[in-house]
Amino acid sequence: YLSTLTGAVTPAVSSAEIGSYFMQWNSYNAPAGYNATIYSPSFSLVGITGAKLSFWVYRDASLSGSAADAFSIYINDTPAIGGTTLGYVPRRAASAISGIISGTSAPGASGWYQYTCVLPTTYGATNYILFYAYSANGGNCYLDNITCNYPVTTSIEWSPLTGLFTDSAHTIAYTGTLADTIYYHPATIAVTTTNIITAANVGVGCSTTATISVTVNPVPSPILGTDSVCVGSTVVLTEATAGGSWLSNNASVATVGTSGLVTGVDSGSTSISYILASGCSSVITETVNLVPPVGISPVTANICNGGSVAIAPLSLYDVFPPQSFESGVPHIIGTPVAGWNCLGPDNSDLSRVSSGMNPSVSAAENGSYFMQWNSFIASTGSIAAIYSPSFSVTGTGGTELSFWVYRDYGSTYSGGSYATEGFTVYLNNAPALAGTLLGFVPRDASTAVTGSLGGVSMPASSGWYNYTCTIPSIYGATNYLLFKAYSDDGDNCYLDNITCRYSSSLPTAWSPATSLYTDAGFSTPYTSGPADTVYYHPTTITTISTHTITATSTLHGCSATAESIVTVNVFPNAGVIAGNSMVCVDSITTLTDAAAGGSWSSTDNAIATVSGGLVSAHSSGSDMIYYVVTNVCGSDTAHFTITVDLCNTGVPISKVGNPTVELYPNPASKNLMITSSENITDVVICNLLGRTVHKQKTNATTVDIDVSDLIPGVYLLKVNGIETMKFVKD
Secondary structure, three states: OEEEEOOEOOOOEOOOOOOOOEEEEOOOOOOOOOEEEEEOOOEOOOOOOOOEEEEEEEEEOOOOOOOOOEEEEEEEOOOOOOOEEEEEEEOEOOOOOEEOOEOOOOOOOOEEEEEEEEOOOOOOOOEEEEEEEEOOOOOOEEEEEEEEEOOOOOOEEEEOOOOEEOOOOOOOEOOOOOOOOOEEOOOOOOOOEEEEEEEEEEOOOOEEEEEEEEEEOOOOOOOEOOOEEEEOOEEEOEOOOOOOEEEEOOOOOEEEOOOOEEEEOOOEEEEEEEEOOOOOEEEEEEEEEOOOOOOEEOOEEEEEOOOOEEEEEOOEEEOOOOEOOOOOOOOOOOOOEOOEEEEOOOHHHEEEEOOEOOOOEOOOOOOOOEEEEOOOOOOOOOEEEEEOOOEOOOOOOOOEEEEEEEEEOOOOHHHOOOOOOEEEEEEEOOOOOOOEEEEEEEOEOOOOOEEOOEOOOOOOOOEEEEEEEEOOOOOOOOEEEEEEEEOOOOOOEEEEEEEEEEEOOOOEEEEOOOOEEOOOOOOOEOOOOOOOOEEEOOOOOOOOEEEEEEEEEEEOOEEEEEEEEEEEEOOOOOOOEEOOOEEEOOOEEEOEEOOOOOEEEEOOOOOEEEEOOEEEEOOOEEEEEEEEEEEOOEEEEEEEEEEEEOOOOOOOOEOOOOOOEEEEOOOEOOEEEEEEEEEEEEEEEEEOOOOEEEEEEEEEEEEEEEOOOOOOEEEEEEEOOOEEEEEEEO
């Protein structure tokens, strides 16, 4: 009924007290009255005082049974039960031990317990320790880790004296006196050496010696390089001693490559070692600092010539993007939505809605959508949970969680209170419903909010209510927020607008300093150093220009930048409209303006219309044509008066005799063609002031006249001194 085991039942034991195995006395199966004995090798106590026996017994607090299932312990000079009874240790924890052994007599919990006793000094050269196991047919008995040792008083002399000290700080040199312990601390060496240290145990006329061979290896040269690095940045460490390898004591803080390139991973400190094959090393402590947060407002801006814009660093930063469920609600494990994921088992009852029923909700608290936990349908006890992307709060301080829950006032579905129906909020360093319980917000407005959440605990009306709390400072680099939804088979629960933010007011420097001021009156130019707000007020410009203002925040030697892009616009200039000021009915003419990007319009579309500068004449009269140029700085308008004339194109205004005269094209830009039923002998062109601008002799019925040199406008044409007609020069 004796055996060795690694684990046991009746009572259950999962592991040995020491090592992998322990002894079992199977008193569970052995009939009552059965016994067995084990005994030690023989040993001597001659000249020995203070010899101590130690052993461990598994005490069982779960089984009542008999107190007689136990071990009795003896010392004898023969391997037989007898001699001196040292003590008795029962299996049952409720029964007391007896004898001269010491230890927990009647423990309150099951487990391994140590028992000891000092052996009597009456025993001499041959002795045995005996463990007598007795069965009352109760639970099994277990025994482990039996030792018997005694203290030794020595008188040791050590040699040679060189490099020996009597204290661990190596301040007191050993001089050759008796000492139990010495510390060997050799001088610095350049090559590997081996030294022999001898210990002599000096007795009364007798002595023994022992030696230890100590190999002293050289230490690598001191590590050179910067002892701090920013998260995400690198520094190079160097070591003059060849043949070693680099090691980071904590790769979650910083890693080091084979060439000594250190990369900052997360804030903290770690030892970077350069280790030789001998195991000797040089060490440098590398501090990894967080890159400070930086953001500025506005990110982009438009100002007008002579204007200004105030630029300031942000004061609040998100540790993860705000969640208003505009992209959806996670409801399939392993399929995140906007970085959020879910836990089981009833995620199918989570959904994104724009309005809700039971209770009725007409709109989201923020945006167009919110999350619904369909506890109206889900059976009592149903659970679902969503959790945030992982986030760090290392070095942030004062990070605040904020979220909104729809509280339902006066609704007692089926007459119940449903006090446990709602959202429980956790913060954990793993995506599991554990860690720190931040609080519980019930759907029912008549039930109080619990935990560390701030907000209206028991509102007097239905609606969206905001709940907040500060993230505990014990959390560091990897964290998750979890919202557990629980159903009492009551009404639905609604969640929206989850944010987690911290404030920062680090000193911010700005560049370039040109056109920056520290006051809104632009009297104090910014030169350098930190400033909470700067005012950008550029000099007058003639064309639109874009300028980049950079903000730099620095903390513990780590810097981060953000940019504001400022576009400086000139005031609009519509320029001057050019073109013919007269056009014939049913004709067209083109107006131009050097200013780009404007729009054309007509005062009286019945007289003329304009599109893209092309004027179409419809009826005689005067019309005002406008060209308007608009930008962010306003509008500017150019005006142009145009006269629309009947022109009587190709028909004589006054006619003497019978010849028929026609001209085309009208308007004309380069050539004007004149035809007559009679021979044309001379042609005269006059402007409206009566001044002759062109005269030509001819002898033909068809005449081609070059009018390209004429200024655009309306002219009078005389043929043979008789026919007078109007035409328009484009």
